[in-house]
Amino acid sequence: MGRYSRIQSVTFGQAALPLAISVKLSRQAQPLPAAGDGDAFATSLQLGLPVIVVEVRLRDTAAAEGLSLGQQANLSFTVAAADSASASRTVTVSGAVLMAVELAYEQATLATATLRFVAEAPDGITDPFSAEESQ
Amino acid sequence: MASTTGDILQDMVAALRTAGGFALVTLGPAGTSTAVPRAAVLYEGTEEFPSDDRPAARWLRIRAAVSVHTRSDDPAEGCARASELCQAASEALMADPYRNGKCSDLPVGRATELGHWQLDESLKRPEVEISFAVRCHLEMAEES
Numbered sequence: 001m002g003r004y005s006r007i008q009s010v011t012f013g014q015a016a017l018p019l020a021i022s023v024k025l026s027r028q029a030q031p032l033p034a035a036g037d038g039d040a041f042a043t044s045l046q047l048g049l050p051v052i053v054v055e056v057r058l059r060d061t062a063a064a065e066g067l068s069l070g071q072q073a074n075l076s077f078t079v080a081a082a083d084s085a086s087a088s089r090t091v092t093v094s095g096a097v098l099m100a101v102e103l104a105y106e107q108a109t110l111a112t113a114t115l116r117f118v119a120e121a122p123d124g125i126t127d128p129f130s131a132e133e134s135q
Numbered sequence: 136m137a138s139t140t141g142d143i144l145q146d147m148v149a150a151l152r153t154a155g156g157f158a159l160v161t162l163g164p165a166g167t168s169t170a171v172p173r174a175a176v177l178y179e180g181t182e183e184f185p186s187d188d189r190p191a192a193r194w195l196r197i198r199a200a201v202s203v204h205t206r207s208d209d210p211a212e213g214c215a216r217a218s219e220l221c222q223a224a225s226e227a228l229m230a231d232p233y234r235n236g237k238c239s240d241l242p243v244g245r246a247t248e249l250g251h252w253q254l255d256e257s258l259k260r261p262e263v264e265i266s267f268a269v270r271c272h273l274e275m276a277e278e279s
Contacts, residue, residue, distance in 0.1 A: 006190035019188040059188050080190060110242060 013073025019059035020121040023077050023110055026053050052119035052129055054093055061103050064113030070134035071098045089132035095128050143271050145168040146178045146234045154227035156220050172205040172220050190244055194241050202266035211236050213263035221252050223266050244272045
């Protein structure tokens with residue numbers, strides 16, 4: 001059916017990232033507009049190199065505290081299908097580099113950690129992003 | 136789940152007994168008892184929420200009310216006495232908000248939360264009763 005509703009697990013290399021609240025993954029390329037003299041709007045558009053950014057929010061701040069900036073590993077998460085007939089889906093971002101850790105401790109609510117990763121393709125060709133049905 | 140709810144309600148009864156000021160503490164209405172001062176823990180229901188950080192868990196909110204009943208011919212004195220008892224009951228309940236390890240602070244609410252005190256104005260002198268809501272929150276693993 002293609003609907004997914006529950007994050008079952010998130011791992012970064014060997015490290016589990018428990019109590020995940022959300023995972024946001026963006027694959028984005030900057031537009032490079034071009035136009036001739038006197039044109040008011042772009043007449044051609046090219047895209048810059050795509051950048052894959054993943055943001056993971058979780059409540060297990062202790063797990064986040066154990067990570068180091070610059071650490072690189074495969075980031076993988078599995079989301080369960082919204083119905084019993086469909087399979088879970090596992091998304092993997094290989095070569096993810098941890099670039100930011102934000103820890104928020106609040107008085108009236110539970111503490112949260114936000115981790116941001118950027119993917120790196122060592123050979124410059126292989127797409128770090130892959131997704132498949134879980135076994 | 137039923138036994139967990141029962142355990143939490145029993146823990147509240149035990150906590151109220153430690154407050155020391157009550158001649159009688161009951162789980163459910165006190166029935167025909169005329170002992171005063173007395174307190175009763177009244178179960179009102181359970182609400183269920185999906186966990187937003189563990190896929191195989193549910194969050195429960197157990198709603199109860201604690202009523203504190205006393206008696207005095209002087210309305211002002213009766214109200215003051217009931218207020219003192221309510222304060223003692225509140226402090227006893229919040230001495231261990233985690234209800235002996237069964238409850239926890241969750242995004243849907245603190246382990247134990249107390250509501251406002253409400254005077255039962257329908258009672259006739261010398262009876263005085265003040266009640267307040269109690270909400271307990273806990274996480275339950277999904278039953279397979």
